[in-house]
Amino acid sequence: MARVYNFSAGPAVLPEPVLAQVRDELLDWHGSGMSVMEMSHRGKEFIDIQHQAETDLRALLGVPSNYKVLFLQGGASLQFSMVPLNLLPVGGHADYVLTGSWAKKAAAEAKRYGTVNVAASSADTNFNRIPTQAELRLDPAAAYVHITGNNTIFGTEYHYTPDTGAVPLVNDASSNILSRPLDVSRFGLIYAGAQKNVGPAGLTLVIVRDDLIGRCREGAPTLLDYAIHAENDSAYNTPPTFAIYVAGLVFKHLLKLGGLPAVEKANIDKAELLYGLLDRSAFYNCPTEPASRSRMNVPFTLTNAELDATFLAEAKKAGLVQLKGHRSVGGMRASIYNAMPLAGVQALVDFMTDFERRYG
Structure with a gap:
């Protein structure tokens, strides 16, 4: 077997020890006689897998007790809709900082549900920089402020956490989550597609403060309501079980690294x-x-x-x-x-x- 060095932006390289463990457990997980891919998401075996994955993720990031951890599907792109549906009231407005293609797409989706204020943008220099705190034109009456923590296409990253006062800060952390310590308490909501630093494509992490749950606007699809997922431990419908399992192995691997x-x-x-x-x-x-x-x-x-x-x-x-x-x-x-x-x-x-x- 000859493995290459894979510099893909995503789906991306996974830790070899994790891949080896997946291989070894593929046909028979811990003596259960079946693969994780074959397990019921409501069976004890998988419930234990998901619980341990959440426990380890909380340990890695120091997630406070007043935040829910959700294991969802749909990628970060679905969160472009879920965030405004849950946090942006009818007739409300939100601040978006535009630092690249994905930030622009998130803002464009939010415009379907309310008013978007561009708090800052680096479009004039082809997104080659992150606006400073002093450049942010934030509205204290905004429902939330949205940033894209790392910009995969343009190769830029926030090296500070914006101060948004009492306004909840929302972070698309898809391409740099778990790459450094993060003070979760500075954010109202963090979301991330898994396929860069967490695990296989198909899983989306959402870490959301309790007081921001239960605000979904009337008429929104059931599966786009954070409260539904929180109340059902991410199992209102069948979650991406195998991706959660692999993510859990990645979390343990990162803990072992220190x-x-x-x-x-x-x-x-x-x-x-x-x-x-x-x-x-x-x-x-x-x-x-x-x-x-x-x-x-x-x-x-x-x-x-x-x-x-x-x-x-x-x-x-x-x-x-x-x-x-x-x-x-x-x-x-x-x-x-x-x-x-x-x-x-x-x-x-x-x-x-x-x-x-x-x-x-």
């Missing part, structure tokens, strides 16, 4: 290694403002764009895959989520150094 402080240190080391090369080189360019750079997604271009296809082809031969950048930015993008080992980033840096030597 929790999120240790994970953050590893992510800083990887990011500094790759950004260090980009900053030293005249052959490569990084379009993001240094103060806003993401530790998870690193976009870069070649000075000579005619070499892009050659770079990608040779990288693939070297076992470095999924490096093509998004069309909005062009060039390349290396996604270096939690499960990407330092050795993978070092292999990429070595390849890039050699490629520059040969073509620069």
Whole structure:
């Protein structure tokens, strides 16, 4: 078996020890004689799996007791609708900070249910930076403030938590959740698609403060009401059982590594290694403002764009895959989520150094 270094933005690389445990337990989970994929979501075996996953996630993030943890489906994109349906009253308004494609999509969806105020935007510089606290034009009467914590396409990330006063702060944390410690108490609601740092595609995490539950507007579909899921322990309908199981293994893996402080240190080391090369080189360019750079997604271009296809082809031969950048930015993008080992980033840096030597 020959595994590659997978720099995909998502679905993304998973920890090898987790994949190995999934393989070993696939046919018979803990002597039950069946796979987790075959279990009833209402049976004791799976209820225990889900309970342990929630317990470990709460431990990792220090989730306060007055927050519910929900295991849902539909990805972050469904949360673009669920958030305003649950938090935005009829005739109300919300503040959105636009820092990339997914932030724009979230705001566009919210406009279907109420008024959206653009509290700040970095569109004028092609989303290459995160607006500062001083730039935020926040309305103290807003129902909530929405941010996208990490911008996968443009490679930017919040390195501060906006102060929104008494207005609940909502965070789409899909692409940097569990990559660093996070003060959950600073947020009213956090949501994240699983397919980057948590587990397989199909699971969505929602962490929501108790006082924000039970506000869903009348006439909304039952499955889009946070209260329904909270009252039924995320099992009003069949949850994504296998994805929850794998996520639980990832949570345990991160705890064994030393929790999120240790994970953050590893992510800083990887990011500094790759950004260090980009900053030293005249052959490569990084379009993001240094103060806003993401530790998870690193976009870069070649000075000579005619070499892009050659770079990608040779990288693939070297076992470095999924490096093509998004069309909005062009060039390349290396996604270096939690499960990407330092050795993978070092292999990429070595390849890039050699490629520059040969073509620069």
